[in-house]
Amino acid sequence: MTGHYSRQHLLAIAPLQRHEIESLLDLGNEYVDLNRQIQKKRDTLRGRTLINLFFEPSTRTQSSFELAGKRLGADVMNMSVAQSSVRKGETLIDTATTLNAMHPDIIVIRHQDSGAVALLADKVTCSVINAGDGAHEHPTQALLDALTIRRRMGRIEGLTVTIAGDVMHSRVARSNVHLLNKLGARVRLVAPRTLMPAGAGEWGAEIFNDMRHAITGADIVMMLRLQSERMTGSFLPSQREYFHFYGLDREKLALAKPGAFVMHPGPMNRGVEIDSAIADDIDRSLIHEQVEMGVAVRMAVLEALARQLPNDERKS
Numbered sequence: 280m281t282g283h284y285s286r287q288h289l290l291a292i293a294p295l296q297r298h299e300i301e302s303l304l305d306l307g308n309e310y311v312d313l314n315r316q317i318q319k320k321r322d323t324l325r326g327r328t329l330i331n332l333f334f335e336p337s338t339r340t341q342s343s344f345e346l347a348g349k350r351l352g353a354d355v356m357n358m359s360v361a362q363s364s365v366r367k368g369e370t371l372i373d374t375a376t377t378l379n380a381m382h383p384d385i386i387v388i389r390h391q392d393s394g395a396v397a398l399l400a401d402k403v404t405c406s407v408i409n410a411g412d413g414a415h416e417h418p419t420q421a422l423l424d425a426l427t428i429r430r431r432m433g434r435i436e437g438l439t440v441t442i443a444g445d446v447m448h449s450r451v452a453r454s455n456v457h458l459l460n461k462l463g464a465r466v467r468l469v470a471p472r473t474l475m476p477a478g479a480g481e482w483g484a485e486i487f488n489d490m491r492h493a494i495t496g497a498d499i500v501m502m503l504r505l506q507s508e509r510m511t512g513s514f515l516p517s518q519r520e521y522f523h524f525y526g527l528d529r530e531k532l533a534l535a536k537p538g539a540f541v542m543h544p545g546p547m548n549r550g551v552e553i554d555s556a557i558a559d560d561i562d563r564s565l566i567h568e569q570v571e572m573g574v575a576v577r578m579a580v581l582e583a584l585a586r587q588l589p590n591d592e593r594k595s
């Protein structure tokens with residue numbers, strides 16, 4: 280058995296130890312090969328029930344958890360929050376405990392408030408996976424990003440990774456800084472002053488406001504989406520000006536190491552944080568590979584959590 284993750288939940292990267300992260304990456308790596316075969320099914324989660332409970336929109340995370348669960352043989356239910364009793368005023372906790380009473384084994388939750396998923400994990404008896412909570416963490420995104428980097432570069436230790444854009448509102452940035460630091464990368468964060476959170480200097484990354492300085496010599500340039508849905512005030516003069524200073528185009532990318540790779544968690548705002556010519560450049564962009572790794576990593580996480588469930592015969 281490759282996996283050595285023995286927690287009930289996956290709520291954040293911050294509390295994890297390096298060996299736990301590496302065990303999930305190793306297991307995810309095994310699933311990449313399975314997912315490329317015609318016969319993709321395993322019965323690892325046969326008899327188990329997985330519920331996707333997403334209070335925010337999602338394409339990649341929700342669909343990849345659904346595929347991951349089904350490929351491992353679980354029964355998967357996608358809860359349609361828009362059509363649920365949340366619309367009638369049911370509270371978050373009542374919704375979660377109601378679903379918990381139906382005996383799911385794992386609930387995957389995305390919520391707009393930081394801390395909401397951890398709160399729910401305390402109220403239910405099943406395992407909980409954080410699929411993104413506010414601007415706090417998105418642990419499976421960081422795991423899939425790490426697997427993508429590790430497969431392309433052969434390592435993470437010693438690489439320089441520049442994370443650029445709307446750091447203020449980004450759970451992806453927070454999870455990635457934690458994970459990349461634990462695996463020995465050198466992490467840089469770059470954003471306009473208005474989009475760099477006050478405490479970012481304590482996360483363990485080098486802080487930049489100048490995009491060109493931050494990209495110079497980088498092995499990986501990870502772009503972040505401008506999250507206008509989380510912006511309550513005016514953070515930028517205009518998107519055009521933002522692209523001029525912070526959007527990734529060929530001229531800025533030329534400052535990175537020769538052959539440096541570009542990543543983006545999606546969904547992308549083309550022409551705002553990234554030029555289409557870069558996003559679609561198959562020699563430089565790992566964006567589709569990130570999506571592929573997302574299914575494999577989520578299969579690994581589901582398997583690791585399933586090992587901790589009661590009556591799992593494979594638990595050692």
Ligand code: CP
Nearest residue numbers: 337338339340544545
């Ligand atoms: N990266 C990511 O979380 O994408 P979705 O919002 O489509 O799930």
